[in-house]
Amino acid sequence: MIKVSAEGQFSPSLEKNAPDSPHREAPRLDHDSLNGWTDERLLGFTPMDEVHREFFHVTAALLSCSQESALEAIACFEDHARRHFDQEDQWMVETDFPARDCHIHEHASVLASTIDVRRAIAEGQGGAALAADFAQHLLAWFPGHADYLDSALAAWMCKRRWGGRPVVLRRRNR
Numbered sequence: 187m188i189k190v191s192a193e194g195q196f197s198p199s200l201e202k203n204a205p206d207s208p209h210r211e212a213p214r215l216d217h218d219s220l221n222g223w224t225d226e227r228l229l230g231f232t233p234m235d236e237v238h239r240e241f242f243h244v245t246a247a248l249l250s251c252s253q254e255s256a257l258e259a260i261a262c263f264e265d266h267a268r269r270h271f272d273q274e275d276q277w278m279v280e281t282d283f284p285a286r287d288c289h290i291h292e293h294a295s296v297l298a299s300t301i302d303v304r305r306a307i308a309e310g311q312g313g314a315a316l317a318a319d320f321a322q323h324l325l326a327w328f329p330g331h332a333d334y335l336d337s338a339l340a341a342w343m344c345k346r347r348w349g350g351r352p353v354v355l356r357r358r359n360r
Contacts, residue, residue: 227332229340230352237270238332245328248321256317260304263324267300274339281346289335296327 223242228235244259244266251259271293278286303320306312312319344352 225354225356228354228356229332229337230354231340231343234274234336234340234343237273238336240266241270241328245321245324248317248324251314251317253313256313257304257307260300260307260317260320264297264300264304267297271297274336277343278339281342283339283342285335285338289339292331292335296324 223239227238227242229238244263247259248263275286275290275293277283278289283289299320303312303316307316340352344350
């Protein structure tokens with residue numbers, strides 16, 4: 187969970203955000219073209235890939251929001267996170283996914299942090315700067331989460347639905 191201080195700063199407790207983590211440098215999105223999403227992020231389970239693409243779009247809105255639109259941007263991200271995590275959690279529970287407890291717990295921690303940031307912004311404790319800082323932490327967290335937890339779930343879902351591993355065709359990004 188991310189704790190928000192009186193100054194509007196927060197510190198993530200997810201290990202992937204540790205200073206020595208390979209994910210400490212979050213990608214910075216080009217706000218005009220939303221180049222934060224690439225085919226490199228595809229996992230091969232289309233419903234998951236689509237919601238992950240949306241994750242990048244709503245996170246980009248946090249990076250580029252104004253002081254006046256910060257509360258709306260974090261509320262939009264919170265709505266996305268609830269739908270995103272609820273869907274994945276539902277898949278894990280319904281299909282008896284073996285590694286679901288850790289994955290569900292991580293979703294709950296990120297959602298709790300999102301709620302903390304939304305409350306801080308609503309109380310005037312950070313605005314656009316807090317939203318952008320939170321977005322950077324989300325973008326630092328996401329690759330590890332997707333590469334380890336979501337990729338295993340994507341493979342599990344493909345195996346359950348189609349009897350095989352996901353096939354991912356990636357366009358060459360230049």
